[in-house]
Amino acid sequence: MARLIPDFEKIVGSDSQSNGPSPASERDLQLFDSIAITDPRLYELSVRMALPTPYNLLLECLNRSCVPESDLKSNMISQGRNKHFFTLQLNERSVKVPCKNKREGRHLAAQHLLARLHPEVTMWSDLLRMYGPGSKPDKKTELETIQGAQAQEKSAVKTSLIRLLKAKMHELAAQWEENGGSAHPKGKFFVSPDSLPVVTFHPDSKTDLYNSIPENSTSPTLPPSPNAASD
Numbered sequence: 758m759a760r761l762i763p764d765f766e767k768i769v770g771s772d773s774q775s776n777g778p779s780p781a782s783e784r785d786l787q788l789f790d791s792i793a794i795t796d797p798r799l800y801e802l803s804v805r806m807a808l809p810t811p812y813n814l815l816l817e818c819l820n821r822s823c824v825p826e827s828d829l830k831s832n833m834i835s836q837g838r839n840k841h842f843f844t845l846q847l848n849e850r851s852v853k854v855p856c857k858n859k860r861e862g863r864h865l866a867a868q869h870l871l872a873r874l875h876p877e878v879t880m881w882s883d884l885l886r887m888y889g890p891g892s893k894p895d896k897k898t899e900l901e902t903i904q905g906a907q908a909q910e911k912s913a914v915k916t917s918l919i920r921l922l923k924a925k926m927h928e929l930a931a932q933w934e935e936n937g938g939s940a941h942p943k944g945k946f947f948v949s950p951d952s953l954p955v956v957t958f959h960p961d962s963k964t965d966l967y968n969s970i971p972e973n974s975t976s977p978t979l980p981p982s983p984n985a986a987s988d
Contacts, residue, residue: 786889789882794872799881800864809889815867817888818874819847831866833859845870 785806792799803810809817819826830846833856843862844853852869856862871884878884886892 786882786885789885790880792881793879794875794881794884795865795868796881797861797865799868800861808885811864811871812867814884814888815871818871818884821888831863833862847874850874 785808788806789802792802799811802808815829816826819829824847828847832844832846834842834844836842839857841856841858841862842853843856843859843866844851845863845866846852847870850870850873852866852873854862854865854869856865875884875887878887
């Protein structure tokens with residue numbers, strides 16, 4: 758296809774980049790540094806600059822906070838020609854704004870509700886940096902990283918425990934042979950190799966996991982048993 762269509766790579770590249778919203782540039786965000794969250798011009802400015810509208814930004818805020826959209830209640834009351842009031846309620850928080858139509862009231866009420874949800878910010882650019890395009894982390898990459906770290910950690914713990922257990926068993930067997938299988942010095946705990954469980958591996962298993970002993974492994978001294986102390 759690249760030979761038949763000279764601009765094939767450019768076309769494919771532009772299509773792949775057009776999937777999903779593009780991150781807002783810092784220059785675009787700086788234009789909103791002087792615009793307050795409750796500014797009534799925000800809806801028109803957002804549409805002109807192809808940025809999320811106030812109501813869409815509110816839905817994104819609820820989505821990241823794991824709040825169902827069904828908890829958001831809206832209502833519009835008309836009191837004459839071009840005189841309406843739009844109410845937006847989220848649990849115990851409720852805002853009521855005057856508007857000319859339902860669309861204007863929905864976005865303006867969303868702005869006031871966002872201002873109540875985030876009293877620490879005052880400018881619209883701050884909310885765009887928090888919930889705008891490009892601000893959402895890649896959940897797939899984070900999940901793969903966490904799963905890889907968990908798998909590696911579990912594998913390391915199991916390997917070290919198995920090697921440590923094998924080293925301790927070798928030490929117990931060596932102590933038993935040194936004492937002829939009958940001597941029991943004080944302050945030591947001995948177990949007969951004959952009484953240990955026998956583990957048989959399949960002939961096809963090829964691994965040195967159970968055949969390697971950690972170097973310079975030191976074992977803690979066990980406390981003397983009551984029977985040995987009474988002798």
